[in-house]
Amino acid sequence: MFSYALKRLGLSVAIVSLAMLLLFSMIYLVPGDPAAVALGPRATDAMREALRIKMGLDQPVWVQFWNFFTGAWTGDLGREVLSDRPVAQVVMEQLPYTLALIAGGISWSVAIGIPLGCWAAVKRGSWADRIVGVLSVAVIAVPSFVIAIYALLVFAVSLRWLPAIGAGEPGDLGDQLTHLILPSLAVGLGWIGYIARMVRASMLEVLEAQHIRTARAFGLPENLITFRYALTIAILPTVTLLGVGIGQMLSSAVFAEIVFARPGVGKLVYDAILTRNYPLVTGAVLVTTVLFVLINLLADLIVGALDPRVRSRL
Template sequence: MASYILKRLGSTALVLFLVSILVFLLLRLAPGDPAAVIAGDNASPEQIARLRAMLGLDDALPIQFVRWFGQVLQGNLGVSVYSNEPVLSLIGQRAEATLSITFTTLLIAVPLAVTMGVVAANRAGTWVDRALMLFAVAGFSLPAFVVGYLLVYVFAIQLQVMPVQGYVPIAEDVGRWAWHLVLPAVTLGLIYTALIARITRATMIEVLSEDFIRTARAKGLPMKRILLRHALRNAGVPIVTVIGIGIALLIGGVVVTETVFNIPGIGRLVVDAIARRDYPVIQGVILVCSAIYVLLNLLTDLSYTLIDPRISY
C-alpha cells in the first residue's frame, strides 16, 4: 500500500508539472495584457510599457516560467500583479467560503442522492422510479445560474425567507454562516445529486439482479437489510468513484454559484483574475485545484480497499 501511495504521489507531481506548463502557456497565448489593464484606460503606451517591464512581462517565456516555477517549488505561488498580495494568501482568504459551499453541498447532496438512487432501484419501473429519475434529469439539465436565480427569486425576493446573496464567515456567526450557505449549496447540489442518484440507481439495479441477493431474499432477510448491507456495499465502488469525480464538478460549478450569490470565494477570485489577466493568481488557483483533484482521485482509489476487500494495492 505504501509503495502504491508513493508511486501515485510521484505521478501526481508529474501531472502538476505538466498542468503548470499547460496553464502557463495557454494564459500567454490568450489575448490580453495585465500591464494595460492595471495601468487603466487613460494610460499612454509608454506608461504601459514601463509597467510591463517592471512586472517582468517583457522577459522571454521560458525565463518567466522558470522564475515562477522556482517559486512554486519553494511553496510560493507568486504575487498578484494586480493587488501585489501573495497568491497563497489570496487563496487562503477565499478558501473558507469555497470550502464551506463545497462541504455543505456534499452534506446535502450525497445522502439525498444515494437514498434516491437506492429507492429508485428498488422500485425500478414504477412511478416512484420515474419521478426520481425525472428529477435527476432536470437537475442535470438545468444550468447552475438558472437554478440559482430561480431560488433567489422565489425564496429571497418573493417569500423573503432566505438571504439574497453574500457570505458570513463562520467565526462571525455560525447561524448566519449556515443560513447564507443554504441556497448556494442547493443550487450546486442539484447537479451533483442528479449525477450520483443516476449512477447509484444503475449500479444498484445491476447488483440487485445478482445471485447473492436472490440468496439473501430466499433466506428471508428484510429488504432494508438487503439493500443497505448487501446491495449498497457491493455497489459502492462506482458510487464512490462518481462522488470523487463529482467534487471536481463542484470546484468548476462553484465559479458560477459564487458569482450568482456574490460570495467572495476562490471562484470569484479566479473570475476577477481572468478579467484582469492576473497570471500568477490564475496559475496559482488552477495549480491548487489540480492538486486537490489529483489527491481526491488518490483518496477515492484508496477508499476502494475499505469498500471491497478483494481490492488491495
C-alpha cells in the first residue's frame, strides 16, 4: 500500500506541474498587457514600464515560466491587483468555505446515494427500485442553481427553517453547519441520483458474479454478502467517478456560493473576473486544480485500500 501511495503521489505532482504549464501558457497567450490592465487607462508609459519590470514581464518567456513555476510550488502566487495582498493568502482564506461546501455535497450524495442504490439493486424490479430510478433521473436532470434557488425560496424564505445567506458566525460551528445545509444540498442533490444509479448498476453486475454464488453456496448471511462481498466491489467505480465529479461539483459550488452569498473560492473567482483581477483568477484556478488533483489522489487511495488487485498492479 505504501509504495502504491508513493507512486500515485508522484503522478499527482507531475499532473499539477503540467497543469501549471497549461495555465501559464493560457495567461501568456491572452492578448493584452497585464500591467496596462492593472494600472488602468490613465497610467503613463513610464508607470507601465516600471510595473512590467516589477512583475517580471520584461524577462524571457522561459524565465517567466520558471519564476511562476517555482513560485507556485513554494506557495508564492504573486500579489493581487486591488489590495496588493499575496494571492495565496487571499485564496487560502476562502478555501475552507469551499472545502466545507464540497465535503457537505459529497456527504449528502454518499450518505443517501449509496444506500439507495444498494437497496434498489437488492430489491431489483420492485416498486422501491422503480421509485429510486425515477427520483434519480429527476434530481440528475435539475441543474444545481435551480435547486439552490428553490431550496432558498422554500426552506429559507417561506418556511424560515434555515438561514438564507452567509456562512454563519465564525467560531460558531453549529451556526456554520446550519448555514451549510442548503448550499451543500444544492451542490450534492444531483450526485445522490448519479451515485444511486451507479451503485445500483454495478451492484447488479457484482451480485451476478460467480463468487457471490459461491458465497451463497456456503450459506453466508445475506448481509455479509451484500455489504462485504458485493458492495466493496460495486463501490469502486463510484469512488473513481466521485473523484472526477469533484470538478463538476466545484463549478456548481460557484452557483451555490453566489446564490447563498457565501464566501468561497467560487465567489472569489467570480468577483475577481468581474474586476479583472487576473493574478487572483490565476491563483484561485491553480489552487482549485491542486484541490482537484488531491481529491483524485484520495479517491485512488480509497480504491487501493478497498481493492487489493489495484494495490499490487501499480
